[in-house]
Amino acid sequence: MYTSFAVHPTKFVLPIRDTAIWHLASKEPAHRNGTPKQNRKYTDAEVEGLFATVLASILGATKSKLHLDAEILGMTYPGYLRDSEYLSHFVNAAIQTLPGIEDGTFMWPHIHSARKASQLDNAKSLGYPIGTNVDRKGSLLLHFDYQSSQLEVSIASVGVMITIVEGSFRIRDFGGMEQDASQEKLGDLATGIRGLIKDELSNTLGLPSQMSDFRGTVFSGDAPASEYDKIRDLIIKAVPEFSDRFVSIDEPMWAGAVGAARLARLRKLYPDDFQIEDRCYGDFDQFPHDEL
Numbered sequence: 001m002y003t004s005f006a007v008h009p010t011k012f013v014l015p016i017r018d019t020a021i022w023h024l025a026s027k028e029p030a031h032r033n034g035t036p037k038q039n040r041k042y043t044d045a046e047v048e049g050l051f052a053t054v055l056a057s058i059l060g061a062t063k064s065k066l067h068l069d070a071e072i073l074g075m076t077y078p079g080y081l082r083d084s085e086y087l088s089h090f091v092n093a094a095i096q097t098l099p100g101i102e103d104g105t106f107m108w109p110h111i112h113s114a115r116k117a118s119q120l121d122n123a124k125s126l127g128y129p130i131g132t133n134v135d136r137k138g139s140l141l142l143h144f145d146y147q148s149s150q151l152e153v154s155i156a157s158v159g160v161m162i163t164i165v166e167g168s169f170r171i172r173d174f175g176g177m178e179q180d181a182s183q184e185k186l187g188d189l190a191t192g193i194r195g196l197i198k199d200e201l202s203n204t205l206g207l208p209s210q211m212s213d214f215r216g217t218v219f220s221g222d223a224p225a226s227e228y229d230k231i232r233d234l235i236i237k238a239v240p241e242f243s244d245r246f247v248s249i250d251e252p253m254w255a256g257a258v259g260a261a262r263l264a265r266l267r268k269l270y271p272d273d274f275q276i277e278d279r280c281y282g283d284f285d286q287f288p289h290d291e292l
Helices: 021-025 042-067 080-081 087-097 110-118 183-201 225-237 251-267
Strands: 003-007 012-016 072-077 107-109 140-147 149-158 163-171 214-221 282-284
Touching: 003 080, 021 225, 021 282, 042 087, 072 080, 072 087, 072 110, 072 140, 072 251, 080 087, 087 282, 107 110, 107 251, 110 149, 110 163, 110 251, 140 225, 163 183, 183 225, 214 225
Parallel strands: 072 107, 140 214, 163 282
Antiparallel strands: 003 012, 003 072, 140 149, 149 163
16 A cells, blocks of 8 residues: 655655555544444554654655655545544654644645646646636546555545545455456446446535536556556446546556645645645545445
8 A cells, every 4th residue: 555755845756565554554444433443453552653653764765765854745645544543643643753744734635635646626627618716616526546456436526625525435355466356346346436426416415416527537556557447448338428537647656646745835835725724625425335
C-alpha cells in the first residue's frame, strides 16, 4: 500500500511501500460513531509510535534523496485510515515527527489529492464553458484506486476545492498478490459499478443526478497498466456512456503524491484558503461496503 508525501517547493514526491501498520490499518473493518475497537493488535499509543517511526524514516529517506534538509509540507492519506479510526493517530504522529506539518489542514484524503493531480478542478477540465462556476454544477467523478490487491471504487461530488464521496465499495482481494484480476472478480466489479451508479442516480437527497453529471473517470494506485486496461474495457462495456470520460494520468501510482505536492504549494501560497472550517472534503457514504 502506498502513502504519499510531498515536499514544497521542489514538488519532490516519495511513495513508501507497505509497513506493518499500513497493512494492519488497510485490513481492519470500519469503526465509526463510537463503535468499539475490537481485537486491536496495538494500543493507541503503540499505533502512534509505529506511525512516528515510519514518518521519521520517510523524512530521512527524503533528505537522503534530495541531498539536503527538506521540509514536508503536504501529505495524502488513504481512506481506510479514517474508516478504521487510525487517522487521528496518524495526524498526531505527523505533527510530532514532521516540523512542516502543523495540523490536519496539511493533509488530504487520497481521492482529493488524486483529483488535484488530474486537474479536474476547473471549468475547462470538467467540460464546461470557461467562466462556469463549477462549485454550482453538481459534477461527479468516478474514481478507481487499485492498491496492492485491493480495489476501491468511489463516486465523488467535486468542485474547485470540494471532494465529497457520495458512495463507494471495495473489493479487498481484487487482483491477488500478482495484481491479476480474474474474470470472476471483473464480473463482481461490473456488478458493483452498475449498482453504485444506479444508487447515485436514484438518490433523492438534493437535486437528482444525471449521467451527464459524471465528468471524468480517474485511476490511481500501484497496479500494472494491464490491470487498468482491463478495468477501462469493463467500464466501457458496463456503462457505454463513460467511454469518452477517462482522464489520463501518466503514472497512476504517483497520482496521490502529485496531487499532494500541488495542494502543498497552494497551501503555502494561500494559507487562508486551507482553514479547517473552509475545507470541504469527506464522505456521505460513511461505511464503504465490500463486494464479495
